[in-house]
Amino acid sequence: MTEDPRCCGSGTCIIDPEGRCWCGQQWDGQKMAPPRLERLAPAPPPAGRGLPGADTAAGDAA
Numbered sequence: 001m002t003e004d005p006r007c008c009g010s011g012t013c014i015i016d017p018e019g020r021c022w023c024g025q026q027w028d029g030q031k032m033a034p035p036r037l038e039r040l041a042p043a044p045p046p047a048g049r050g051l052p053g054a055d056t057a058a059g060d061a062a
Contacts, residue, residue, distance in 0.1 A: 008032050 006027050007013035019027030026035040 006032060 004013060004015050006015055006019065006021075008021075008025070012023075013032075014022040015027065020035075021027075021032060024035065025032040
């Protein structure tokens, strides 16, 4: 296996074609760095919050 020049030196980097490492860092063109916040997708809403009937557990039919 060839060593990726973008590796941080730990020897454990696994970098995809988009420059993202398994540890969460992103190649910025010069170095590995934490991803920019505006690039992150918003988190999905918690399950069962704000949905009609979501407070009723399955099998609780009267």
